[in-house]
Amino acid sequence: MHLFYQPEPITQLTEDDSRHAVKTLRLSAGDSIAVTDGHGNRHLAVITSADARRCAFRVTDTQTTPPRPFSVRICVAPTKNLDRIEWFVEKAVEIGIERISFFIGQHSERRVLKLERIEKIGIAAMKQSLQSYLPRFDEATSFTDLLKTVAEEQRFIAHLPANASPANLASAVDPGGHYAVLIGPEGDFSASEIQQAQAAGWTLATLGPNRLRTETAALTACQLLNFVNY
């Protein structure tokens, strides 16, 4: 059955989804669809009016999925090449993530990021992977402002200092927790950003023996935090 995304009110599809449902999928009144609100509810519904601009439906049943007993938040600097960060968003949502927060670091080449495109990719990946929760995406902020917004108790910064070898994230985390991981830009974190994060209770951690690109490091952290909880 075709899965759509529609936040409240649960009465009709968005204009994009209406066109897709009626023009592309050729669904008509009486056809069954599934609609998630992105907050854990999947509604089984029947199309009542196959309008290509506002396709209306009637909910016949609702399945509610509880939130995961752990949460993954990745705080990452947008990559110079947009494709790379968009790819990370698609993959992280498929695999499982609660929140993605963007920040502009001192060494960031890209200083702006359009969140609208990111959200579209996230919605598509949520539907593709048949999930009922849409992760939260935060507008890019400064590194300092980002740190103020992080309340997760298990906080890690992916960085390999020249003078030390921190533990691998896999051995540093406790299962069942709420995690936040900081991933730097191509130019890495600045020394002051590292100090600032450590002063704010973030622990240095590595993601493996190889040097990883920004988007690969971000996805690896996400994968790892999912693995330790399954």
Next chain:
Amino acid sequence: MHLFYQPEPITQLTEDDSRHAVKTLRLSAGDSIAVTDGHGNRHLAVITSADARRCAFRVTDTQTTPPRPFSVRICVAPTKNLDRIEWFVEKAVEIGIERISFFIGQHSERRVLKLERIEKIGIAAMKQSLQSYLPRFDEATSFTDLLKTVAEEQRFIAHLPANASPANLASAVDPGGHYAVLIGPEGDFSASEIQQAQAAGWTLATLGPNRLRTETAALTACQLLNFVNY
């Protein structure tokens, strides 16, 4: 220092790398470079002739990295959209993989794959992540022929049957082993392919609770097999 890839003989760079070294990086005689042979050896070298078509160098020192005590082989059907499988190759090489084998399944939409492009992406990712081993890439074969080539003792097929719930790959593998994982095309494996693999000693395993795209499943298996060994 700039890292180049040059299999035997270790005397000059390829034409592409020579142009890159001399024209783009503007390296000249006397400059130091690093050259990996893709077999675990990283040579420190000095350019002796900055020729833009055949840049010659003299090896001054060689560092040899032992192979990993475990090996990861992913056998995957090429995706309909080439970008997706190429993306998988880049990421898998960055993270760590010994071998990628392609196969054409009964439900595969893409029936051909140019290995030359895949190898170029693999070499770039090996250099990017500062590794000294180039994974092996196998030409796409039929599913039946592929199974004959797999000698790894820990063999898993990523598939979720309707009537059973196999163990997660993370809990199914033993650390320190030699692994092969089968990842199906967008159209999934056929029933006969599943039977064929099980008869050949492949065990069903899942990669998590979500439905993953082919390339996401392939990378997730690769990530997981690396994690259980770190």
